[in-house]
Structures are given as C-alpha cells and as structure tokens.
Amino acid sequence: MKSKYELDQKDINIEELAKKALSDDKLPKELMDGILSKDNTTRKNCFETLQIISNEKPEILYPKWDHFHKMFKSKNNYHKYIAVYILADLTKIDKDNKFNDMFEDYYRILAGDKVMTASHVALNSSKIAINKPELQEEIIERLINIENIHQGKQKELLKAYAIESLREIYPEIKDKEKVMKFIEEQLESSSPKTRDLAACFIERCE
Incomplete structure (x- = not known):
C-alpha cells in the first residue's frame, strides 16, 4: 500500500518530514519500516529523516535501540551503515550504557x-x-x-x-x-x- 507521506518521492523535503515526525505518531513507524525498504529512494529518504531526528531529538528513537542494533548485526551492508550512524547519535542519551555493551562489536x-x-x-x-x-x-x-x-x-x-x-x-x-x-x-x-x-x-x- 502506498504511503500517504510519499516517502518514495525524490524531491521530498527531508527537513519538513522530520518536523512532522515530531507530532505525527504514525510517521516514525513508517520511517522505521522505510529504512528496510528495497526501494532506494524510500530507504534514503527515511534514513536521512531519521538522521535529523536522532541528531536533534534522540530521545524519540532511543526506545528503538534494539531495532537499530538488529540492523547493525545484519549481513546487509546498507542496513549496517544506517545503524552505524543512528547508534552513534543515540549515544548522546544512552543512559543505560547500551553502546558500552556493544563497543567491541562496533569497532570490530x-x-x-x-x-x-x-x-x-x-x-x-x-x-x-x-x-x-x-x-x-x-x-x-x-x-x-x-x-x-x-x-x-x-x-x-x-x-x-x-x-x-x-x-x-x-x-x-x-x-x-x-x-x-x-x-x-x-x-x-x-x-x-x-x-x-x-x-x-x-x-x-x-
């Protein structure tokens, strides 16, 4: 089913999408699904939007740490690449020291x-x-x-x-x-x- 957020559009405004995700409860879930998409444009748009969120409002994505950690362990290099960036941003508020536990894996x-x-x-x-x-x-x-x-x-x-x-x-x-x-x-x-x-x-x- 086509997303109402038009995540597959090449000219989408990433900054506006990130702002919308702060007030729209459904959008973050679509972004999380979108980074696993086989469509390159959708995946890129979702990743860039999540990057803005993880940098500016990491507390929104911190509860999804395990999801990104699973991506980090994936054999899919693009999934791993996304997780490398998002998890680094989330260390800003890593009160549970989850990164410390995966330090060796990250630097491997x-x-x-x-x-x-x-x-x-x-x-x-x-x-x-x-x-x-x-x-x-x-x-x-x-x-x-x-x-x-x-x-x-x-x-x-x-x-x-x-x-x-x-x-x-x-x-x-x-x-x-x-x-x-x-x-x-x-x-x-x-x-x-x-x-x-x-x-x-x-x-x-x-």
Missing part, C-alpha cells in the same frame, strides 16, 4: 577488511568519544592504530576518516602529543586525501 568493523563500512565507524567515532568520555581513550587508540587494526587494503584512505574524527575531539584529548605524532606521520601517506587532511589538522590544531 574498523578491524574488518571493508573500507566502506570501516570508514563510517571512524567518521562517527568523534560523536561517540564526545558522548561517552569514558570510552574516549580507547576510541583514540583504535583510530591512531588503524595501520595495525584494519585488515583491508585501503588503510591509507581509512586514516583520512580517522583524522577527521580526531580533529573534532582534539580540544578534549589529554595526550595530544601522541595524536599529533600520528597526524604528522600521515603527511607522508600514499593517499592524497589523507595527506591533505593531516596538513589541515596541523595548521588548525598546532
């Missing part, structure tokens, strides 16, 4: 061989490190040791995403010298993107 993706999913874990690490200060030191260790952790062939590119996260949390990092050493080493990276981000990091943070 970083240690895998698929740069596509690993890069999103690296990129979302800044949110988690800010929202979960008790995990910050361990997260930083994982990011600066990607060379030894990641099993894929594109380690140099993955380091670029680690640098982006480290730049976000740098003001809060206690051992800045250790992190800066990692950044300086990336000035010699074989990845142009990683080299550029390392240079930008040093320019802004030194």
Whole structure:
C-alpha cells in the first residue's frame, strides 16, 4: 500500500518530514519500516529523516535501540551503515550504557577488511568519544592504530576518516602529543586525501 507521506518521492523535503515526525505518531513507524525498504529512494529518504531526528531529538528513537542494533548485526551492508550512524547519535542519551555493551562489536568493523563500512565507524567515532568520555581513550587508540587494526587494503584512505574524527575531539584529548605524532606521520601517506587532511589538522590544531 502506498504511503500517504510519499516517502518514495525524490524531491521530498527531508527537513519538513522530520518536523512532522515530531507530532505525527504514525510517521516514525513508517520511517522505521522505510529504512528496510528495497526501494532506494524510500530507504534514503527515511534514513536521512531519521538522521535529523536522532541528531536533534534522540530521545524519540532511543526506545528503538534494539531495532537499530538488529540492523547493525545484519549481513546487509546498507542496513549496517544506517545503524552505524543512528547508534552513534543515540549515544548522546544512552543512559543505560547500551553502546558500552556493544563497543567491541562496533569497532570490530574498523578491524574488518571493508573500507566502506570501516570508514563510517571512524567518521562517527568523534560523536561517540564526545558522548561517552569514558570510552574516549580507547576510541583514540583504535583510530591512531588503524595501520595495525584494519585488515583491508585501503588503510591509507581509512586514516583520512580517522583524522577527521580526531580533529573534532582534539580540544578534549589529554595526550595530544601522541595524536599529533600520528597526524604528522600521515603527511607522508600514499593517499592524497589523507595527506591533505593531516596538513589541515596541523595548521588548525598546532
């Protein structure tokens, strides 16, 4: 049955949809169903709308943690990708420390061989490190040791995403010298993107 919210329309206003979801009890359920849709447009629209909600009103989606956790464990890489982002946002209000319990599972993706999913874990690490200060030191260790952790062939590119996260949390990092050493080493990276981000990091943070 076709959704009355026209979630399959390419020109839908995502911002307006997210606002509507705050007052319409039925829309959040349709969005949750929509992220599992086989239709690419529907899935994309629902994900982007839920991202706005998880970022601005995470308390609305926190009760659905188990649903996203199930998606995270899916063999479907797009489902996993969605969960990586939403769960990172939800750590902001994770009063039950559900993320702490799945920490190793989350960062096992970083240690895998698929740069596509690993890069999103690296990129979302800044949110988690800010929202979960008790995990910050361990997260930083994982990011600066990607060379030894990641099993894929594109380690140099993955380091670029680690640098982006480290730049976000740098003001809060206690051992800045250790992190800066990692950044300086990336000035010699074989990845142009990683080299550029390392240079930008040093320019802004030194």
